[in-house]
Amino acid sequence: MSLGSRLKTILGGLASLALVGALVACGGSAGSGSTDTADAAADKTITVGASPSPHAEILAQAKPLLAEKGYTLDVVEYDDYVQPNVALSEGDLDANFFQHKPYLDDYNAQNGTDLVSAGAIHFEPMGLYAGKSSSLSAIPDGAKIAVPSDATNEARALLLLQDQGIIKLSDEAGLAATKNDIVENPHNVEIVEVEAASVPRTLSDADFGVANGNYALSAGLDPSTLLASEASDSVAAQTYANVVAVRSDDADSEKTRALIEVLTSDQIRDYINENYQGYVAPVF
Incomplete structure (x- = not known):
C-alpha cells in the first residue's frame, strides 16, 4: 500500500470515530433532556394518600385549583x-x-417516625340526633341517650351533652370524661354506651343518640333529626381536626404550601359547607 493510501485509510478511520463520538454525544444529550423533563414533571406532581370520604372527595375539588398553580394532584385512596x-x-x-x-x-411515638401536620382542614363533628324523642326542651325523665363506647368519642359526646345543658361534668374531666364524671343530671338521663358505628342504629330504641359525623353520613341519617353538634371552635374540633400530614423535611416545601393554600381556600370551604350538611365542617 502506498503512503497516500495509508494516509487516506487513517484519516477515514479518524472521521468515523469522530462521527460515532458525535452520535453518542447527541444521544447522551437527548437522554439527559428526557430525564430532566421527567424530573420536572414529577416535581409538579403532588401525590396524596387519603380516605375515600370525605377526604378524597375534598381533594377532587382541589385538583383544578392546584392545576391553576401548575401542579398535578394524584390522589391514592x-x-x-x-x-x-x-x-x-x-x-x-x-x-x-x-x-x-x-x-x-x-x-409517630409507636413507630419512631417524624411526620408532622402541615395544616388542619376539617373535622367531623359529633352530632346529637333525635330518636324516640325530638325536643331538647322537653327531655323525658330517665331518657336514654346512646353514646360511643370508646374513650375518645364518649368524652366528646358527653361534652356535647354538657354544652346542651343536659348534664354537667366535673371540671377536670375534659377530653378524658366518662359517664362516671357526671356530677349533675337533672333529667336523670341514662347514658347507654355502644360501639360508635352502631349509634345510628340504636335511635329507634333510645330517646337520643350522639354519633360521629362520618357514621351519621354513612348511615344516611336524616339531617332534620340533627338537634345539636360540636362547634367548629370547640375544644374537640381543635383537637380532632383532620390534618394534612407530611414528612418534617417537607413541612415548608413549595408543594406543601401550594396544597395547604388550596385546601384552606374559600372554594374548598364553600364545597364542604354546601355538600356535607354539617356532617363535615371546615376549621379554617
Missing part, C-alpha cells in the same frame, strides 16, 4: 389508617389526609 402513614414515611406519598393530630402523634 386507602381503606385503612396504617398504610397511608407507612407510604408517606417511605417516600411514596408527598402527603396524606385522613387523620387527626392525636392519632398522628401516637403513630
Whole structure:
C-alpha cells in the first residue's frame, strides 16, 4: 500500500470515530433532556394518600385549583389508617389526609417516625340526633341517650351533652370524661354506651343518640333529626381536626404550601359547607 493510501485509510478511520463520538454525544444529550423533563414533571406532581370520604372527595375539588398553580394532584385512596402513614414515611406519598393530630402523634411515638401536620382542614363533628324523642326542651325523665363506647368519642359526646345543658361534668374531666364524671343530671338521663358505628342504629330504641359525623353520613341519617353538634371552635374540633400530614423535611416545601393554600381556600370551604350538611365542617 502506498503512503497516500495509508494516509487516506487513517484519516477515514479518524472521521468515523469522530462521527460515532458525535452520535453518542447527541444521544447522551437527548437522554439527559428526557430525564430532566421527567424530573420536572414529577416535581409538579403532588401525590396524596387519603380516605375515600370525605377526604378524597375534598381533594377532587382541589385538583383544578392546584392545576391553576401548575401542579398535578394524584390522589391514592386507602381503606385503612396504617398504610397511608407507612407510604408517606417511605417516600411514596408527598402527603396524606385522613387523620387527626392525636392519632398522628401516637403513630409517630409507636413507630419512631417524624411526620408532622402541615395544616388542619376539617373535622367531623359529633352530632346529637333525635330518636324516640325530638325536643331538647322537653327531655323525658330517665331518657336514654346512646353514646360511643370508646374513650375518645364518649368524652366528646358527653361534652356535647354538657354544652346542651343536659348534664354537667366535673371540671377536670375534659377530653378524658366518662359517664362516671357526671356530677349533675337533672333529667336523670341514662347514658347507654355502644360501639360508635352502631349509634345510628340504636335511635329507634333510645330517646337520643350522639354519633360521629362520618357514621351519621354513612348511615344516611336524616339531617332534620340533627338537634345539636360540636362547634367548629370547640375544644374537640381543635383537637380532632383532620390534618394534612407530611414528612418534617417537607413541612415548608413549595408543594406543601401550594396544597395547604388550596385546601384552606374559600372554594374548598364553600364545597364542604354546601355538600356535607354539617356532617363535615371546615376549621379554617
